Amino acid sequence: MSFFQNTLILKRIAIFISIVIVSMILWNTYSFFKLFKSDEKSKMEIYAQAIEEVSKNSGGELNIETLVFEKIKNIPLILTDENGSILDYQNLDSIKALDTKYLERQLKTMKEQNEPIEIVFLGNQKQYVYYRNSDLLGKLTYYPLALILILTLFLAVIYMMFTSNKVAEQNKLWTGMAKETAHQIGTPLSSLLGWIAILKTENISDKYVGEIENDVHRLNTIANRFSKIGSLPELKKKNAVSLTKKAYDYLQSRSSKQIQFSFSSSEETLNAQLNEELFGWVIENLIKNAIDAMQGKGSVSIHIESDAKRIKILVSDTGKGIPKSQFKQIFKPGFTTKKRGWGLGLSLSKRIIEDYHKGKIFVKKSEIGKGTSFQILLDKAV
Incomplete structure (x- = not known):
């Protein structure tokens, strides 16, 4: 099997293995993403239920809400009334949250990412908990893109490696053939020069001898050209x-x-x-x-x-x-x-x-x- 066939097979194997590995990682990442997202939704539902239960017990304390909040401190959320007015927010930048436009932008993002969780109070009053993905989940979203970029760079390195090897092999073969051609031409050239010298002593027409000399000189030029291939x-x-x-x-x-x-x-x-x-x-x-x-x-x-x-x-x-x-x-x-x-x-x-x-x-x-x-x-x- 030739060098080029070997490198082609190795290249295909490397690409296939890379695609399999990345596919497995992407699938696992997608599974983790879904799991984390479901977990965060469950936490928000528990948070909403805690608020609802406490509100039903007028003399109760907010100890349950506080305990639940401690478990969801990494998930940004906004609490609104039935009309969409912001009542409260958690886990957002406290300084930026002083700006109402910032809160409105965050609310818009939350509406785009997740369905709100409804809280029903006594008297059929309603409030809504909006939330967005945590920073950890957000980073996980971009992980597959980073992985694809790494794969692309990896395949590019493999491609350049095999290409450079192929070019080097071609150049080596090309140079070897050129120098061998120059060497092979050199042997009959020496003989032809001797025969030209003999022809000159045999009273052959100078016109014919001159043409032969021109062609021999031409062959010598060709040999010199080939001998220069591969060297500067x-x-x-x-x-x-x-x-x-x-x-x-x-x-x-x-x-x-x-x-x-x-x-x-x-x-x-x-x-x-x-x-x-x-x-x-x-x-x-x-x-x-x-x-x-x-x-x-x-x-x-x-x-x-x-x-x-x-x-x-x-x-x-x-x-x-x-x-x-x-x-x-x-x-x-x-x-x-x-x-x-x-x-x-x-x-x-x-x-x-x-x-x-x-x-x-x-x-x-x-x-x-x-x-x-x-x-x-x-x-x-x-």
Whole structure:
């Protein structure tokens, strides 16, 4: 079983266990809440009965009421007459209670939370006991919300942990493959250089030998590019215009005549901190994608301009276009719309521009059936 399958199973188990635990705690909390609420209601009923019994015995003392009150001192209550006028209150802030508006607000809250308890005196006179949840019960009400927040944070930590492990594993695999590719290319390259030297002594046309040398040099560039993946490349102050034009010229000379190329720049020199080989790789990837999108027929254009701080490189084509929903997805490893392809070109380009060169690369605009424009933003070199 692969690492990714293991982490996926562990993630699902952790999430399932977390949901079960939180569900049990929420159920118990709800049960406690109902129990406490019922208990407080029972206390209020006893309190009302005590007042009613004492009132029926005109010569009686309020010892019973006092004793009952001692048991409910944590439950705020208000006593009103039949007309709703406040007669008495208990367990409220004594200073704030001097303000009648405060008492009215408390009474309104009590009416919303619980049904009043009716007290009937001799002569059918009535009074009502209103009460609200105690502070303890109020805190218990918010406990499930706090628990859900804790669960959310817990799941977020689990997600980030597994995601970081997955990314680290992908980066390790990617780096290993890149360096192994560079190593494998290096062996035949050395042999080819020897064969070129022999060809030069055999009176072979310089034109043919020169083309072979160019392709060998190209293979050496590719090997160097792969060898730099996974390590921090060296950046130097370079002319972004000339480097872009170099990659552009190489692909133009090797592309179909049915594709029209155009290159323009507002200035001849626009310097940025660049790694020549990796930056050229990005430009080539964008041009190759443009050619694939046009299926070998159309036009590719590159325009370079700048503002006070940044260099802007726009690569446009007249291909099939990209749906807006895929503008960000196309930069993810493995995503491709081609029948043949690994979906690494744009992902690698994004990593080179944003991670290594601290720039930006994104889809500037795209229309289905009309074409796509990618833009690269780089900071100018001082």
